[in-house]
């Protein structure tokens with residue numbers, strides 16, 4: 001089996017062009033009608049992009065990912081995926097309009113979300129079998145292949161409580177990859193981990209990057225951001241303040257707010 | 270004490286006792302099956318965000334928790350036939366009365382279990398594309414069943430004890446049979462002691478199982 005085929009589901013070639021992958025058009029989102037976290041946000045992501053979102057705490061980075069995963073509604077604007085309506089704000093607060101497009105997006109969270117009553121394999125095959133009706137044998141075969149690639153082949157029958165934090169997050173990544181997403185969302189997936197486990201998870205993400213997986217990553221690790229990103233997006237106050245290649249944003253930020261933020265976080269590191 | 274124990278009168282009564290035991294077991298098993306399944310459903314409804322669904326269910330739970338079981342049983346046996354003009358055989362009636370009572374108590378047991386499912390798990394379910402009924406069936410139910418298990422088992426054993434109350438309305442369970450034998454032979458001490466021993470021996474293993482579950486859960490918490 002070709003390994004690239006197992007992990008990365010390549011979107012059609014034209015998705016490499018602007019406006020053909022993920023497109024946010026004037027998106028507005030507020031919590032409880034007052035706390036604005038997306039204020040007319042525009043964003044155009046191509047299928048060969050790896051966006052890293054940075055910004056101060058509370059600037060709405062998680063909210064952006066949660067909206068894209070259909071976990072939160074928006075109150076204004078539209079989001080298209082492959083040029084088709086993906087998320088609309090018609091009913092003043094709506095989520096995903098296309099289940100089919102929704103199934104092409106996967107997400108890994110900051111907190112551990114493996115289901116404790118299922119083994120590693122049980123976690124991996126639940127959604128492919130129950131949601132997509134795949135047969136058990138092929139799911140298990142695929143699960144083994146994926147776990148082997150992520151260095152977890154000996155953990156197949158373990159329960160989540162028997163895994164380290166880093167192993168849990170790698171299994172969570174494998175679980176999302178089982179559904180062959182075209183876009184992966186990572187929300188601070190290493191920030192709950194002990195330092196020595198951060199690298200093993202980041203390595204897996206780098207491995208996906210090498211296979212040209214489209215990703216949106218929220219992280220406070222600027223070193224990792226610089227390494228993995230094709231484009232860095234700095235958000236503050238519900239808006240994209242600045243974006244560019246890692247060299248542009250980290251090496252020569254144009255906006256004062258970006259400089260200020262980077263000064264602060266780089267000093268902390 | 271110069272009482273002479275004599276168990277000879279019991280010869281020939283074994284059939285009656287076994288019959289009664291079988292009825293008690295049926296009452297216990299069926300009512301538990303009902304309580305374990307419907308308790309979960311009732312709990313979900315009582316936690317619903319729709320008031321019109323939530324309120325009646327909460328009232329149902331409170332009703333069964335706040336009235337005597339004996340009264341519930343008596344009410345069922347005398348009032349259901351009058352209200353609905355139906356004849357239901359006594360064992361089914363007993364299962365219904367005891368089962369609904371257990372449903373209410375088990376609903377409370379499940380609630381803690383459902384609330385213990387981390388919010389992030391629901392996000393993960395949505396991300397994986399699980400529909401809300403699939404989340405309930407594959408993620409919420411197994412997790413809350415595990416958390417609720419010690420209480421469900423404890424409720425299950427107390428239901429077996431309470432099932433003895435149906436003897437009052439002439440359901441021929443273990444208690445009822447024991448009473449008949451005791452009265453016939455004028456041997457209450459031997460008979461009731463024996464009956465108590467039988468209940469005790471049936472409940473003891475389950476009670477131990479509860480301890481095992483609780484110990485296992487404590488261990489899981491420490492991991």
Ligand SMILES: Nc1ncnc2c1ncn2[C@@H]1O[C@H](COP(=O)(O)OP(=O)(O)OP(=O)(O)O)[C@@H](O)[C@H]1O
Nearest residue numbers: 031032035037055056057058059060061062063064
């Ligand atoms: N469900 C919610 N209801 C109300 N307010 C919320 C909700 N989720 C987030 N918020 C608020 O919205 C703002 C943005 O939150 P968000 O989690 O998106 O920020 P963030 O950029 O991810 O921050 P951090 O870096 O700390 O993770 C915060 O002020 C937060 O308190």
Ligand SMILES: [Mg+2]
Nearest residue numbers: 061062063188
């Ligand atoms: Mg966040």
